[in-house]
Amino acid sequence: xxxxxxxxxxxxxxxxxxxxxxxxxxxxxxxxxxxxxxxxxxxxxxxxxxxxxxxxxxxxxxxxxxxxxxxxxxxxxxxxxxxxxxxxxxxxxxxxxxxxxxxxxxxxxxxxxxxxxxxxxxxxxxxxxxxxxxxxxxxxxxxxxxxxxxxxxxxxxxxxxxxxxxxxxxxxxxxxxxxxxxxxxxxxxxxxxxxxxxxxxxxxxxxxxxxxxxxxxxxxxxxxxxxxxxxxxxxxxxxxxxxxxxxxxxxxxxxxxxxxxxxxxxxxxxxxxxxxxxxxxxxxxxxxxxxxxxxxxxxxxxxxxxxxxxxxxxxxxxxxxxxxxxxxxxxxxxxxxxxxxxxxxxxxxxxxxxxxxxxxxxxxxxxxxxxxxxxxxxxxxxxxxxxxxxxxxxxxxxxxxxxxxxxxxxxxxxxxxxxxxxxxxxxxxxxxxxxxxxxxxxxxxxxxxxxxxxxxxxxxxxxxxxxxxxxxxxxxxxxxxxxxxxxxxxxxxxxxxxxxxxxxxxxxx
Numbered sequence: 334x335x336x337x338x339x340x341x342x343x344x345x346x347x348x349x350x351x352x353x354x355x356x357x358x359x360x361x362x363x364x365x366x367x368x369x370x371x372x373x374x375x376x377x378x379x380x381x382x383x384x385x386x387x388x389x390x391x392x393x394x395x396x397x398x399x400x401x402x403x404x405x406x407x408x409x410x411x412x413x414x415x416x417x418x419x420x421x422x423x424x425x426x427x428x429x430x431x432x433x434x435x436x437x438x439x440x441x442x443x444x445x446x447x448x449x450x451x452x453x454x455x456x457x458x459x460x461x462x463x464x465x466x467x468x469x470x471x472x473x474x475x476x477x478x479x480x481x482x483x484x485x486x487x488x489x490x491x492x493x494x495x496x497x498x499x500x501x502x503x504x505x506x507x508x509x510x511x512x513x514x515x516x517x518x519x520x521x522x523x524x525x526x527x528x529x530x531x532x533x534x535x536x537x538x539x540x541x542x543x544x545x546x547x548x549x550x551x552x553x554x555x556x557x558x559x560x561x562x563x564x565x566x567x568x569x570x571x572x573x574x575x576x577x578x579x580x581x582x583x584x585x586x587x588x589x590x591x592x593x594x595x596x597x598x599x600x601x602x603x604x605x606x607x608x609x610x611x612x613x614x615x616x617x618x619x620x621x622x623x624x625x626x627x628x629x630x631x632x633x634x635x636x637x638x639x640x641x642x643x644x645x646x647x648x649x650x651x652x653x654x655x656x657x658x659x660x661x662x663x664x665x666x667x668x669x670x671x672x673x674x675x676x677x678x679x680x681x682x683x684x685x686x687x688x689x690x691x692x693x694x695x696x697x698x699x700x701x702x703x704x705x706x707x708x709x710x711x712x713x714x715x716x717x718x719x720x721x722x723x724x725x726x727x728x729x730x731x732x733x734x735x736x737x738x739x740x741x742x743x744x745x746x747x748x749x750x751x752x753x754x755x756x757x758x759x760x761x762x763x764x765x766x767x768x769x770x771x772x773x774x775x776x777x778x779x780x781x782x783x784x785x786x787x788x789x790x791x792x793x794x795x796x797x798x799x800x801x802x803x804x805x806x807x808x809x810x811x812x813x814x815x816x817x818x819x820x821x822x823x824x825x826x827x828x829x830x831x832x833x834x835x836x837x838x839x840x841x842x
Contacts, residue, residue, distance in 0.1 A: 339452040340842070342459040343439060343758045349489045350763040371519030373478070374491070378521045380476055381487050381495050384469040385462060387502070389524050395429065395501055397525045398627050401513035401555045402534025402568065404687045405616040407432050408608060408659055409534050410512045412620030415607070416653030417508060417627065418447055424631040429501040429509035431522070433490065436661045436681075436831035437840060438759045443497050445504055458500045462492070490514050494521035508627070518557020530626040531558045531589075532566045532619055536576050537686045552576045556583035564591035566622045568615060572686065595622050599644065600654070607657035609665065610694040617654050621646065624653075661830040663694045669837055672806070674813040676708075676820050677837070681827035683716060685728050688824070692732040695822050699738070709741040711809055711821040712794075715829045717748055717765045717775055723782045725825060730786040739792045740822075743783055744808065745776040749801040750832045750841075757835050757842050762828060773798055802832045 382389060398413055400406050414430045421428070428446055435441040440449035450458075463486070470482040479485050487495055494514070501509050511528075513520045536552050556579070559565050565584050570576045577594060584592045597614040599621055600606075606613050625639050639646050646654075666677040678698060680691035699710070714729075716722035733739060747770050750756045769775060776798045787793055799805045813819050823833050835841070 337456060337460055339456045340758060342456045345463065346439065346459070346489065346492065347758070347761050347763070349486055349492050350761075351488055371516075375519045375521065375523060377476065377479065377487070378491060378495065378524050380471055380479065381466065381491070382498065382524060384471065385465050385495065385499060387498065389526050391502070392498060392525055393527050395498075395506055395509040395525075396627070396631065397528040398508070398510045398530055398532070398623055399513070399522065399525055399528040399558050400511065400532045400534065400623070401517040401520075401558050402532075403537040403551070403555075404684060404690075405534040405568070405612070405619075407512050408613065408662055409532065409616045409620045409623070410510045411608070411659040412617050412654060412657050413510050413624050413627075414444075414447065415657040416620060416624040416650055417510075419649035419653045420628060420633060420637075421446070424633065425508050427504060427506045427508070429497070429504075429506035431494070431497040431501075431509065432512040433493070433514050434827050434831075435759065436827065437757070437835050439493070442493055443500055445501075445506060450500060454500070454504075458496060458503065462496050462499055491521045508631070513555070513558065516551075516557070517555040519554070520558075523558055526560070528558075528560060528563055529630045530564045530566060530623050531560065532568075532623045533558075533580060534568045534616060534619055535686065536570055536573055536580075537684060548573055548576060549579050552579040553583060556580045559584050559587045559589050561588040562590050564626050565589040565593070566619060566626065567592070567594050568619045569594055569596040571615075591626075593622060595619050601644075601646065604646070604651055604654055607655050608659055609663040609698075610690060611697075612690045612693075613663070621650060621654070624650070660834065661827060663691065665698065666837070670839075672810055672813075672837065674815070674818050675809060676818070678820065678822045679830055679833070680822075680824045681830040682824050683719065683725070683826050685721075685724060688725050688728045689732055691824055692729060692736070696732075696736040696738050699820055708818045708820050709812060710739070711742045711744065711812070711819060712740040713744045713746065713805055713809070713821060713823045713829075713833070714779065714825040715746050715748055715776070716779075716825040717762075717770070717828070718826075722775065722779060722825075726779055726782050727786060729824075730783070730792075734790065734792065740794045742797060742809075742812070743780075743794045744797045744799060744805050745779045745783075746799045746802055746805040746829070747773065747776065748826065748828045748832050750803065750835055752801055752803040752807075754801065757832070757840070759842070760828070760832055760835065773800060802829070803836045806833070806836050 400410050417428050430444040440455050443450050467483050471479040473480050511522045513522050595618050597618045600614050600617045661681045664679040678695045682688045682691035780796045
Protein backbone atom coordinates (compact mmCIF):
# COMPACT_ATOMS: atom_id res chain seq x y z
CA UNK A 334 0.00 0.00 0.00
CA UNK A 335 1.61 3.23 -1.19
CA UNK A 336 -0.06 5.36 1.49
CA UNK A 337 1.86 3.70 4.33
CA UNK A 338 4.12 6.23 6.03
CA UNK A 339 7.31 6.13 8.05
CA UNK A 340 5.30 6.86 11.21
CA UNK A 341 3.07 3.88 10.34
CA UNK A 342 6.16 1.69 10.06
CA UNK A 343 7.50 2.90 13.43
CA UNK A 344 4.13 2.29 15.08
CA UNK A 345 4.07 -1.25 13.67
CA UNK A 346 7.66 -1.82 14.79
CA UNK A 347 6.91 -0.55 18.30
CA UNK A 348 4.06 -3.05 18.53
CA UNK A 349 6.72 -5.79 18.38
CA UNK A 350 8.38 -4.70 21.62
CA UNK A 351 8.18 -7.08 24.54
CA UNK A 352 6.26 -5.23 27.22
CA UNK A 353 7.20 -5.00 30.88
CA UNK A 354 4.71 -7.63 32.06
CA UNK A 355 5.96 -10.16 29.49
CA UNK A 356 9.59 -9.60 30.49
CA UNK A 357 8.77 -10.14 34.16
CA UNK A 358 6.81 -13.30 33.32
CA UNK A 359 9.78 -14.71 31.40
CA UNK A 360 12.05 -14.17 34.38
CA UNK A 361 9.71 -16.29 36.50
CA UNK A 362 9.75 -19.28 34.13
CA UNK A 363 12.13 -21.44 36.15
CA UNK A 364 11.45 -24.50 34.01
CA UNK A 365 12.40 -22.72 30.78
CA UNK A 366 16.14 -22.14 30.90
CA UNK A 367 17.82 -19.22 29.11
CA UNK A 368 19.77 -21.66 26.90
CA UNK A 369 16.57 -23.38 25.74
CA UNK A 370 14.91 -20.04 25.08
CA UNK A 371 17.97 -18.80 23.18
CA UNK A 372 18.26 -21.90 20.98
CA UNK A 373 14.59 -21.58 20.07
CA UNK A 374 15.01 -17.87 19.37
CA UNK A 375 17.80 -18.24 16.81
CA UNK A 376 15.95 -21.14 15.15
CA UNK A 377 13.10 -18.69 14.62
CA UNK A 378 15.46 -16.23 12.91
CA UNK A 379 16.46 -18.92 10.41
CA UNK A 380 12.78 -19.62 9.82
CA UNK A 381 11.91 -15.98 9.20
CA UNK A 382 14.82 -15.70 6.77
CA UNK A 383 13.51 -18.77 4.92
CA UNK A 384 10.06 -17.22 4.69
CA UNK A 385 11.57 -14.06 3.23
CA UNK A 386 13.07 -16.16 0.45
CA UNK A 387 16.70 -16.14 1.57
CA UNK A 388 19.18 -18.87 2.43
CA UNK A 389 21.76 -17.95 5.10
CA UNK A 390 24.61 -18.84 2.74
CA UNK A 391 23.43 -16.03 0.43
CA UNK A 392 24.54 -13.54 3.09
CA UNK A 393 28.13 -14.54 2.33
CA UNK A 394 28.08 -11.97 -0.45
CA UNK A 395 27.68 -9.27 2.19
CA UNK A 396 31.23 -10.08 3.41
CA UNK A 397 30.27 -9.62 7.05
CA UNK A 398 32.56 -8.32 9.77
CA UNK A 399 30.92 -9.64 12.97
CA UNK A 400 31.64 -7.95 16.32
CA UNK A 401 30.59 -8.73 19.89
CA UNK A 402 31.71 -7.78 23.39
CA UNK A 403 30.38 -6.21 26.57
CA UNK A 404 31.72 -2.72 26.09
CA UNK A 405 33.06 -1.01 23.01
CA UNK A 406 31.51 -3.26 20.36
CA UNK A 407 29.45 -0.49 18.78
CA UNK A 408 32.34 1.95 18.88
CA UNK A 409 34.65 -0.67 17.38
CA UNK A 410 32.15 -1.15 14.55
CA UNK A 411 32.12 2.63 14.01
CA UNK A 412 35.93 2.65 13.70
CA UNK A 413 35.85 -0.31 11.28
CA UNK A 414 33.18 1.39 9.17
CA UNK A 415 35.12 4.65 8.99
CA UNK A 416 38.37 2.90 8.02
CA UNK A 417 36.73 0.73 5.35
CA UNK A 418 35.01 3.74 3.80
CA UNK A 419 38.46 5.16 3.03
CA UNK A 420 38.89 2.18 0.66
CA UNK A 421 35.62 2.60 -1.24
CA UNK A 422 35.86 1.42 -4.81
CA UNK A 423 37.05 -1.89 -6.21
CA UNK A 424 35.77 -4.67 -3.93
CA UNK A 425 34.08 -2.19 -1.56
CA UNK A 426 31.32 -0.45 -3.49
CA UNK A 427 28.69 -0.24 -0.75
CA UNK A 428 29.37 -0.60 2.96
CA UNK A 429 26.56 -1.46 5.37
CA UNK A 430 26.58 -1.00 9.14
CA UNK A 431 24.09 -2.56 11.57
CA UNK A 432 24.25 -1.42 15.20
CA UNK A 433 22.02 -1.09 18.25
CA UNK A 434 20.44 0.57 20.04
CA UNK A 435 19.65 3.82 18.25
CA UNK A 436 19.69 7.26 19.83
CA UNK A 437 17.13 9.46 18.07
CA UNK A 438 15.97 7.46 15.04
CA UNK A 439 15.56 3.74 14.39
CA UNK A 440 17.10 4.33 10.97
CA UNK A 441 20.47 4.90 12.66
CA UNK A 442 20.68 1.14 13.14
CA UNK A 443 20.85 0.46 9.39
CA UNK A 444 23.40 2.60 7.58
CA UNK A 445 24.89 2.48 4.11
CA UNK A 446 28.12 4.33 3.37
CA UNK A 447 27.97 6.10 6.71
CA UNK A 448 24.41 7.39 6.45
CA UNK A 449 21.18 6.04 7.99
CA UNK A 450 18.82 4.81 5.29
CA UNK A 451 16.14 7.34 4.39
CA UNK A 452 12.63 7.30 5.81
CA UNK A 453 11.35 6.34 2.37
CA UNK A 454 13.66 3.34 2.07
CA UNK A 455 13.05 2.26 5.65
CA UNK A 456 9.30 2.31 5.04
CA UNK A 457 9.60 0.49 1.71
CA UNK A 458 11.77 -2.35 3.02
CA UNK A 459 9.97 -2.55 6.37
CA UNK A 460 6.67 -3.31 4.66
CA UNK A 461 8.25 -5.68 2.15
CA UNK A 462 9.35 -7.79 5.12
CA UNK A 463 6.04 -7.28 6.94
CA UNK A 464 3.91 -8.30 3.97
CA UNK A 465 6.09 -11.26 3.07
CA UNK A 466 5.85 -12.63 6.61
CA UNK A 467 2.09 -12.03 6.56
CA UNK A 468 1.63 -14.21 3.47
CA UNK A 469 3.94 -17.11 4.35
CA UNK A 470 3.60 -19.81 6.98
CA UNK A 471 5.63 -21.91 9.39
CA UNK A 472 4.78 -25.51 10.23
CA UNK A 473 2.84 -25.55 13.53
CA UNK A 474 4.55 -28.71 14.76
CA UNK A 475 8.01 -27.14 14.27
CA UNK A 476 7.24 -23.57 15.30
CA UNK A 477 4.20 -23.54 17.58
CA UNK A 478 5.11 -20.10 18.94
CA UNK A 479 4.96 -18.57 15.46
CA UNK A 480 1.28 -19.32 15.09
CA UNK A 481 -0.84 -17.97 13.55
CA UNK A 482 1.87 -17.31 10.99
CA UNK A 483 0.06 -14.52 9.21
CA UNK A 484 -0.11 -12.34 12.33
CA UNK A 485 2.84 -13.34 14.54
CA UNK A 486 5.93 -11.30 13.70
CA UNK A 487 9.51 -11.33 15.02
CA UNK A 488 10.11 -9.33 18.17
CA UNK A 489 11.58 -5.82 17.85
CA UNK A 490 15.35 -6.49 17.60
CA UNK A 491 14.85 -9.71 15.69
CA UNK A 492 12.66 -7.91 13.15
CA UNK A 493 15.26 -5.16 12.68
CA UNK A 494 18.01 -7.74 12.20
CA UNK A 495 16.03 -9.59 9.54
CA UNK A 496 15.14 -6.23 7.98
CA UNK A 497 18.81 -5.24 7.83
CA UNK A 498 19.69 -8.36 5.85
CA UNK A 499 16.88 -7.60 3.42
CA UNK A 500 17.97 -3.96 3.06
CA UNK A 501 21.64 -4.80 2.49
CA UNK A 502 20.86 -7.57 0.01
CA UNK A 503 18.40 -5.38 -1.89
CA UNK A 504 20.75 -2.39 -1.97
CA UNK A 505 23.74 -4.36 -3.26
CA UNK A 506 25.91 -3.96 -0.17
CA UNK A 507 29.19 -5.86 -0.57
CA UNK A 508 30.67 -5.29 2.90
CA UNK A 509 28.53 -5.30 6.05
CA UNK A 510 29.62 -4.68 9.62
CA UNK A 511 27.33 -6.32 12.17
CA UNK A 512 27.27 -5.47 15.85
CA UNK A 513 25.80 -8.26 17.98
CA UNK A 514 22.74 -7.26 19.98
CA UNK A 515 23.11 -9.41 23.10
CA UNK A 516 25.67 -12.15 23.69
CA UNK A 517 26.65 -13.73 20.41
CA UNK A 518 26.01 -17.47 20.19
CA UNK A 519 22.22 -17.13 20.07
CA UNK A 520 21.99 -13.55 18.85
CA UNK A 521 19.80 -12.80 15.84
CA UNK A 522 22.84 -11.63 13.88
CA UNK A 523 24.55 -15.01 14.27
CA UNK A 524 22.85 -16.54 11.24
CA UNK A 525 25.84 -15.36 9.20
CA UNK A 526 27.61 -18.54 8.10
CA UNK A 527 30.97 -17.29 6.84
CA UNK A 528 32.01 -13.85 8.11
CA UNK A 529 35.30 -12.52 6.80
CA UNK A 530 36.41 -11.97 10.41
CA UNK A 531 34.88 -12.05 13.90
CA UNK A 532 35.89 -9.77 16.75
CA UNK A 533 35.42 -9.71 20.52
CA UNK A 534 35.91 -6.45 22.44
CA UNK A 535 36.28 -6.03 26.21
CA UNK A 536 34.19 -8.44 28.28
CA UNK A 537 32.31 -7.90 31.53
CA UNK A 538 29.13 -8.70 33.44
CA UNK A 539 25.96 -7.75 31.57
CA UNK A 540 22.60 -9.24 30.52
CA UNK A 541 22.91 -12.04 33.08
CA UNK A 542 19.24 -12.96 32.65
CA UNK A 543 20.03 -14.10 29.11
CA UNK A 544 23.74 -14.96 29.20
CA UNK A 545 24.24 -16.55 32.60
CA UNK A 546 25.46 -15.31 35.97
CA UNK A 547 29.19 -15.96 35.58
CA UNK A 548 31.75 -14.04 33.57
CA UNK A 549 32.87 -17.36 32.03
CA UNK A 550 29.38 -18.17 30.74
CA UNK A 551 29.14 -14.69 29.24
CA UNK A 552 32.52 -15.10 27.51
CA UNK A 553 31.48 -18.54 26.18
CA UNK A 554 28.29 -17.04 24.79
CA UNK A 555 30.04 -14.15 23.08
CA UNK A 556 32.71 -16.39 21.56
CA UNK A 557 29.83 -18.22 19.90
CA UNK A 558 30.16 -15.95 16.85
CA UNK A 559 33.42 -17.70 15.90
CA UNK A 560 33.12 -19.87 12.79
CA UNK A 561 35.23 -22.67 11.37
CA UNK A 562 37.90 -21.30 9.02
CA UNK A 563 37.16 -17.71 10.01
CA UNK A 564 39.80 -15.46 11.64
CA UNK A 565 39.09 -14.34 15.21
CA UNK A 566 40.36 -11.11 16.77
CA UNK A 567 40.06 -10.63 20.53
CA UNK A 568 40.71 -7.55 22.59
CA UNK A 569 43.21 -7.75 25.41
CA UNK A 570 41.13 -8.36 28.55
CA UNK A 571 42.61 -6.02 31.14
CA UNK A 572 39.79 -6.41 33.66
CA UNK A 573 39.29 -10.18 33.34
CA UNK A 574 42.54 -11.54 31.81
CA UNK A 575 41.61 -15.17 32.55
CA UNK A 576 38.75 -14.92 30.05
CA UNK A 577 41.21 -15.20 27.18
CA UNK A 578 41.51 -18.92 27.91
CA UNK A 579 37.70 -19.33 27.84
CA UNK A 580 37.45 -17.56 24.50
CA UNK A 581 40.47 -19.44 23.11
CA UNK A 582 38.90 -22.76 24.08
CA UNK A 583 35.81 -21.94 22.01
CA UNK A 584 38.01 -20.82 19.11
CA UNK A 585 39.91 -24.12 19.19
CA UNK A 586 36.70 -26.16 19.32
CA UNK A 587 35.27 -24.32 16.33
CA UNK A 588 38.49 -24.37 14.33
CA UNK A 589 39.12 -20.72 13.54
CA UNK A 590 41.82 -19.99 10.97
CA UNK A 591 43.50 -17.35 13.14
CA UNK A 592 43.28 -16.35 16.80
CA UNK A 593 44.86 -13.01 17.58
CA UNK A 594 44.86 -11.03 20.83
CA UNK A 595 45.17 -7.30 20.27
CA UNK A 596 46.35 -4.54 22.60
CA UNK A 597 46.27 -0.79 22.13
CA UNK A 598 49.96 -0.52 21.21
CA UNK A 599 49.20 -1.13 17.52
CA UNK A 600 47.57 2.32 17.34
CA UNK A 601 50.31 4.98 17.51
CA UNK A 602 49.72 7.50 20.30
CA UNK A 603 50.19 10.45 17.94
CA UNK A 604 46.97 9.56 16.10
CA UNK A 605 44.14 11.80 17.33
CA UNK A 606 41.15 9.47 17.34
CA UNK A 607 37.80 10.86 16.25
CA UNK A 608 36.19 9.51 19.44
CA UNK A 609 37.19 10.96 22.81
CA UNK A 610 38.40 8.96 25.79
CA UNK A 611 41.67 7.14 26.45
CA UNK A 612 39.88 3.78 26.35
CA UNK A 613 39.00 4.31 22.69
CA UNK A 614 42.55 3.38 21.70
CA UNK A 615 41.83 -0.25 22.61
CA UNK A 616 38.60 -0.21 20.56
CA UNK A 617 40.52 1.36 17.68
CA UNK A 618 43.18 -1.36 17.91
CA UNK A 619 40.61 -4.13 17.54
CA UNK A 620 39.04 -2.21 14.65
CA UNK A 621 42.40 -1.85 12.89
CA UNK A 622 42.97 -5.61 13.00
CA UNK A 623 39.42 -6.38 11.85
CA UNK A 624 39.66 -3.92 8.96
CA UNK A 625 43.11 -5.18 7.95
CA UNK A 626 42.03 -8.84 7.83
CA UNK A 627 38.82 -7.94 5.98
CA UNK A 628 40.59 -5.86 3.34
CA UNK A 629 43.22 -8.55 2.74
CA UNK A 630 40.46 -11.13 2.27
CA UNK A 631 38.83 -8.89 -0.32
CA UNK A 632 42.08 -8.65 -2.26
CA UNK A 633 43.21 -5.12 -1.44
CA UNK A 634 46.98 -4.97 -2.22
CA UNK A 635 49.24 -5.43 0.80
CA UNK A 636 51.10 -2.22 -0.10
CA UNK A 637 47.95 -0.26 0.79
CA UNK A 638 47.52 -1.96 4.17
CA UNK A 639 49.31 -1.89 7.55
CA UNK A 640 52.92 -3.05 7.59
CA UNK A 641 53.11 -5.04 10.81
CA UNK A 642 56.87 -5.49 10.55
CA UNK A 643 57.40 -1.81 11.39
CA UNK A 644 54.02 -1.21 13.11
CA UNK A 645 53.06 1.55 10.69
CA UNK A 646 49.53 2.38 9.61
CA UNK A 647 48.77 3.68 6.11
CA UNK A 648 47.22 7.13 5.67
CA UNK A 649 43.78 5.68 4.91
CA UNK A 650 43.72 3.85 8.24
CA UNK A 651 44.82 6.99 10.08
CA UNK A 652 42.20 9.10 8.30
CA UNK A 653 39.52 6.54 9.10
CA UNK A 654 40.41 6.50 12.80
CA UNK A 655 40.60 10.29 13.00
CA UNK A 656 37.33 10.82 11.10
CA UNK A 657 35.23 8.39 13.17
CA UNK A 658 32.14 9.98 14.71
CA UNK A 659 29.59 8.36 17.03
CA UNK A 660 27.01 10.40 18.92
CA UNK A 661 26.23 9.66 22.54
CA UNK A 662 29.62 8.25 23.52
CA UNK A 663 32.11 10.58 25.22
CA UNK A 664 30.51 13.41 23.27
CA UNK A 665 31.06 17.05 24.17
CA UNK A 666 28.65 19.73 22.95
CA UNK A 667 28.91 23.48 23.42
CA UNK A 668 27.08 26.58 22.19
CA UNK A 669 23.86 24.77 21.39
CA UNK A 670 21.01 27.11 20.41
CA UNK A 671 19.13 28.08 23.56
CA UNK A 672 21.78 26.51 25.79
CA UNK A 673 24.74 28.78 25.03
CA UNK A 674 26.27 28.81 28.52
CA UNK A 675 26.20 25.06 29.05
CA UNK A 676 28.87 22.53 28.14
CA UNK A 677 27.34 19.08 27.83
CA UNK A 678 29.35 15.92 28.44
CA UNK A 679 27.33 13.00 27.14
CA UNK A 680 27.84 9.26 27.44
CA UNK A 681 25.27 6.48 27.34
CA UNK A 682 27.30 4.39 29.81
CA UNK A 683 25.07 1.76 31.41
CA UNK A 684 27.42 -0.94 32.74
CA UNK A 685 29.79 -0.79 35.70
CA UNK A 686 32.80 -0.84 33.39
CA UNK A 687 31.49 1.83 31.01
CA UNK A 688 30.42 4.11 33.89
CA UNK A 689 34.00 3.96 35.14
CA UNK A 690 35.57 4.93 31.80
CA UNK A 691 32.94 7.60 31.07
CA UNK A 692 33.51 9.23 34.45
CA UNK A 693 37.27 9.15 33.84
CA UNK A 694 36.74 10.96 30.52
CA UNK A 695 34.47 13.53 32.18
CA UNK A 696 36.87 14.30 35.03
CA UNK A 697 39.81 14.60 32.64
CA UNK A 698 37.78 16.95 30.44
CA UNK A 699 36.63 19.30 33.19
CA UNK A 700 40.10 19.38 34.73
CA UNK A 701 41.31 20.97 31.49
CA UNK A 702 38.71 23.76 31.80
CA UNK A 703 41.09 26.11 33.58
CA UNK A 704 39.20 29.17 32.37
CA UNK A 705 36.12 28.41 34.49
CA UNK A 706 37.17 26.37 37.52
CA UNK A 707 34.11 27.46 39.52
CA UNK A 708 31.46 26.41 36.99
CA UNK A 709 28.58 24.54 38.68
CA UNK A 710 28.49 20.87 37.78
CA UNK A 711 25.31 18.96 37.15
CA UNK A 712 24.62 15.25 36.79
CA UNK A 713 21.61 14.18 34.72
CA UNK A 714 21.05 10.46 35.26
CA UNK A 715 18.58 7.69 34.58
CA UNK A 716 18.64 3.92 34.29
CA UNK A 717 15.10 2.63 33.98
CA UNK A 718 15.59 -0.97 32.86
CA UNK A 719 18.47 -2.55 34.73
CA UNK A 720 18.14 -4.09 38.15
CA UNK A 721 21.64 -2.90 39.08
CA UNK A 722 20.87 0.82 38.61
CA UNK A 723 21.84 1.43 42.24
CA UNK A 724 25.20 -0.27 41.66
CA UNK A 725 25.82 1.99 38.66
CA UNK A 726 25.14 5.02 40.81
CA UNK A 727 27.45 3.69 43.54
CA UNK A 728 30.24 3.18 40.98
CA UNK A 729 29.69 6.72 39.73
CA UNK A 730 29.91 8.14 43.25
CA UNK A 731 32.97 6.04 44.07
CA UNK A 732 34.81 7.33 41.00
CA UNK A 733 33.85 10.92 41.81
CA UNK A 734 35.33 10.57 45.28
CA UNK A 735 38.53 9.05 43.92
CA UNK A 736 38.95 11.98 41.52
CA UNK A 737 37.90 14.64 44.05
CA UNK A 738 35.06 15.81 41.83
CA UNK A 739 31.60 16.78 43.07
CA UNK A 740 28.28 17.73 41.50
CA UNK A 741 26.37 20.76 42.74
CA UNK A 742 23.07 19.44 41.39
CA UNK A 743 22.06 15.83 40.72
CA UNK A 744 18.95 15.31 38.58
CA UNK A 745 17.04 12.06 38.22
CA UNK A 746 14.60 11.93 35.32
CA UNK A 747 12.56 9.40 33.39
CA UNK A 748 13.22 8.80 29.70
CA UNK A 749 9.96 10.54 28.71
CA UNK A 750 11.00 13.04 26.07
CA UNK A 751 8.65 16.01 26.39
CA UNK A 752 7.00 17.96 29.20
CA UNK A 753 3.52 17.02 27.97
CA UNK A 754 4.33 13.38 28.75
CA UNK A 755 4.90 12.28 25.16
CA UNK A 756 7.80 10.52 23.46
CA UNK A 757 9.18 10.91 19.97
CA UNK A 758 7.81 7.82 18.22
CA UNK A 759 11.29 6.39 17.57
CA UNK A 760 11.99 6.60 21.32
CA UNK A 761 8.93 4.76 22.63
CA UNK A 762 9.82 1.88 24.95
CA UNK A 763 7.31 -0.65 26.25
CA UNK A 764 9.96 -2.53 28.24
CA UNK A 765 9.37 -0.51 31.40
CA UNK A 766 6.45 -0.44 33.81
CA UNK A 767 4.25 2.56 32.91
CA UNK A 768 3.05 2.73 36.49
CA UNK A 769 6.61 2.91 37.80
CA UNK A 770 7.49 5.58 35.25
CA UNK A 771 4.41 7.68 36.02
CA UNK A 772 5.01 7.46 39.77
CA UNK A 773 8.75 8.15 39.40
CA UNK A 774 9.47 5.02 41.43
CA UNK A 775 12.98 4.45 40.06
CA UNK A 776 13.89 8.13 40.23
CA UNK A 777 12.91 8.34 43.91
CA UNK A 778 14.90 5.21 44.69
CA UNK A 779 17.95 6.60 42.90
CA UNK A 780 17.69 9.93 44.72
CA UNK A 781 17.55 8.09 48.06
CA UNK A 782 20.54 5.99 47.02
CA UNK A 783 22.54 9.09 46.14
CA UNK A 784 21.67 10.73 49.45
CA UNK A 785 22.85 7.60 51.28
CA UNK A 786 26.10 7.59 49.29
CA UNK A 787 26.77 11.21 50.23
CA UNK A 788 26.00 10.69 53.91
CA UNK A 789 29.09 11.07 56.04
CA UNK A 790 31.18 12.46 53.17
CA UNK A 791 32.28 15.96 52.24
CA UNK A 792 30.19 15.73 49.09
CA UNK A 793 26.77 17.32 49.24
CA UNK A 794 24.60 18.11 46.24
CA UNK A 795 21.09 19.37 45.68
CA UNK A 796 18.97 16.50 44.43
CA UNK A 797 16.08 16.92 41.99
CA UNK A 798 13.51 14.56 40.49
CA UNK A 799 11.83 15.51 37.22
CA UNK A 800 9.19 13.59 35.23
CA UNK A 801 10.73 14.13 31.79
CA UNK A 802 13.84 15.19 29.93
CA UNK A 803 12.53 18.52 28.62
CA UNK A 804 11.73 19.75 32.14
CA UNK A 805 15.18 18.63 33.29
CA UNK A 806 16.89 20.63 30.56
CA UNK A 807 14.77 23.69 31.31
CA UNK A 808 15.90 23.50 34.93
CA UNK A 809 19.55 23.22 33.93
CA UNK A 810 19.12 26.22 31.63
CA UNK A 811 17.64 28.21 34.53
CA UNK A 812 20.94 27.86 36.40
CA UNK A 813 22.82 29.85 33.76
CA UNK A 814 23.11 33.51 32.85
CA UNK A 815 25.49 35.62 30.77
CA UNK A 816 28.23 35.31 33.37
CA UNK A 817 27.35 31.92 34.79
CA UNK A 818 28.52 28.83 32.90
CA UNK A 819 27.42 25.27 33.71
CA UNK A 820 29.05 21.88 33.05
CA UNK A 821 26.52 19.05 32.77
CA UNK A 822 27.26 15.31 32.61
CA UNK A 823 24.52 13.15 31.06
CA UNK A 824 24.84 9.39 31.55
CA UNK A 825 23.27 6.12 32.69
CA UNK A 826 21.36 5.06 29.59
CA UNK A 827 21.47 5.35 25.81
CA UNK A 828 17.70 5.82 25.93
CA UNK A 829 18.21 8.87 28.14
CA UNK A 830 20.91 10.21 25.83
CA UNK A 831 18.72 9.75 22.75
CA UNK A 832 15.84 11.66 24.31
CA UNK A 833 18.23 14.29 25.62
CA UNK A 834 19.66 14.91 22.13
CA UNK A 835 16.15 15.13 20.65
CA UNK A 836 15.18 17.83 23.17
CA UNK A 837 18.49 19.66 22.88
CA UNK A 838 18.15 19.84 19.10
CA UNK A 839 14.41 20.53 19.14
CA UNK A 840 13.63 17.46 17.03
CA UNK A 841 10.00 16.68 17.83
CA UNK A 842 8.00 14.44 15.52
